[in-house]
Amino acid sequence: MELNEIMDELKSLGTERTKKNYMRNGAQEPVFGVTISAMKPIFKKIKYNQTLADQLYATGNYDAMYLAGMTAEPKKMTEEDFNRWIEGAYFYMISDYIVAVTLAETDIAFTVADCWIDSGKELTMSAGWSCYEWLLGTRKDSEFNNDKLMEMLIRVRDTIHNQPNRTKYAMNNFLMAVGISYLPLHEEAMKIAQEVGVVEIFTGEKHCQANAALEYIQDAVNKGKLGFKRKNVRC
Numbered sequence: 001m002e003l004n005e006i007m008d009e010l011k012s013l014g015t016e017r018t019k020k021n022y023m024r025n026g027a028q029e030p031v032f033g034v035t036i037s038a039m040k041p042i043f044k045k046i047k048y049n050q051t052l053a054d055q056l057y058a059t060g061n062y063d064a065m066y067l068a069g070m071t072a073e074p075k076k077m078t079e080e081d082f083n084r085w086i087e088g089a090y091f092y093m094i095s096d097y098i099v100a101v102t103l104a105e106t107d108i109a110f111t112v113a114d115c116w117i118d119s120g121k122e123l124t125m126s127a128g129w130s131c132y133e134w135l136l137g138t139r140k141d142s143e144f145n146n147d148k149l150m151e152m153l154i155r156v157r158d159t160i161h162n163q164p165n166r167t168k169y170a171m172n173n174f175l176m177a178v179g180i181s182y183l184p185l186h187e188e189a190m191k192i193a194q195e196v197g198v199v200e201i202f203t204g205e206k207h208c209q210a211n212a213a214l215e216y217i218q219d220a221v222n223k224g225k226l227g228f229k230r231k232n233v234r235c
Contacts, residue, residue, distance in 0.1 A: 001045055003055045010063050013038045022062060026091030031062040039063070043070050050076045057085060062094070069098035070234070074105040082112050086124050092166045095123040096130040103127070104134035104233045122164035129170035136177040138230050146184050153178060153185065157192045165201050172199045172210045179217035183227050190217055 001009075011032050019033025046052055050073040057068035065088075077085075082103055089095035103109050109131055116128030132152070136144070153175065160171045175196065179189030193213035201208050220226060 001042075001052075003052065003059075006042060006046070006052070006056065006067070007059065007061070007064060009042055010034050010039075010061070010067070014063065022093075025093065027062040027093065028090065030060065034063040034066075036066070039067050039070065042067065046071050048073045054081075057088065060088065065094055066098060069102050072102050074102050075107070077102070077106065079108055079112055082106075082108075086116065086127055089123055089127065092123060092126060092169075095127040096166075096170060100127040100130035101134055101233055103131050104138070109135060122166050125163070126166040126170040129167065129174045133170070133173045133177040134233050136174075136181045137228070138233050140229075141182055141184060144182065149178060149182065149185055150188065153188060153192050157195055160196055160199060168199055169201055169210050172196070172213055175213045176211065176216050179213065180220045180226060181228055186217075186226065190214065193217060 013034045014032025015035075016033060018035055019027075019031055022031055022033055023029075046067075049071050053068040053072040056064040056071070059065070082099065085099045085102070086095060089099050100113075103112055106112075113128040113131040113135075116124045116131070119125055119128070156171045156175050160168055160175075163171060175189060175193055178185050179193060180186075182189075196213060198212060199210040201210055220228065
């Protein structure tokens with residue numbers, strides 16, 4: 001399929017209800033409002049195709065950008081490619097659930113995520129922390145540097161409440177991911193989660209609370225999910 005054919009098909013699959021829901025969560029025009037399940041038949045036609053993924057992402061259309069994440073071939077992407085993608089990520093569903101997820105399937109994930117965490121930009125930092133969340137949930141514990149993760153936990157403890165909203169949210173998710181999926185630092189993550197306490201997020205309309213990390217980790221323990229790992233980053 002060519003790019004124009006894909007865009008026409010996406011447009012035909014969009015619904016006003018889904019579009020309103022996406023825009024309520026931060027998506028901006030252009031957006032058609034296509035559900036993920038409705039995209040899957042298109043993905044089966046395209047399969048993995050990095051050239052098309054880059055073209056789709058460059059449209060700036062939210063639905064096309066999401067499809068780009070589905071069709072991307074992460075190991076063909078360079079650090080420059082990922083930096084270009086994160087620059088185009090204008091809200092968290094793109095930064096954390098498209099770009100960070102794609103990055104987590106690469107050999108350069110740690111290097112790029114570390115740079116993003118130190119960037120000082122809300123969504124770029126959020127993507128960096130989110131990438132670690134995806135990595136922790138899929139890769140063997142032996143692939144991580146224990147001392148480095150401990151330093152990151154301390155950074156969460158000391159700075160999370162002073163971070164921008166989406167960065168706070170991603171840091172809290174990272175804390176939970178360490179506590180559940182990385183067994184060597186489970187106890188340390190529990191202690192830091194207790195120190196962090198409630199994380200307040202301001203959505204633009206109201207204040208809300210992120211999942212309480214301590215309770216979330218303990219709930220996973222109670223359900224026998226300690227050490228949980230997914231088979232794949234992308235579904």
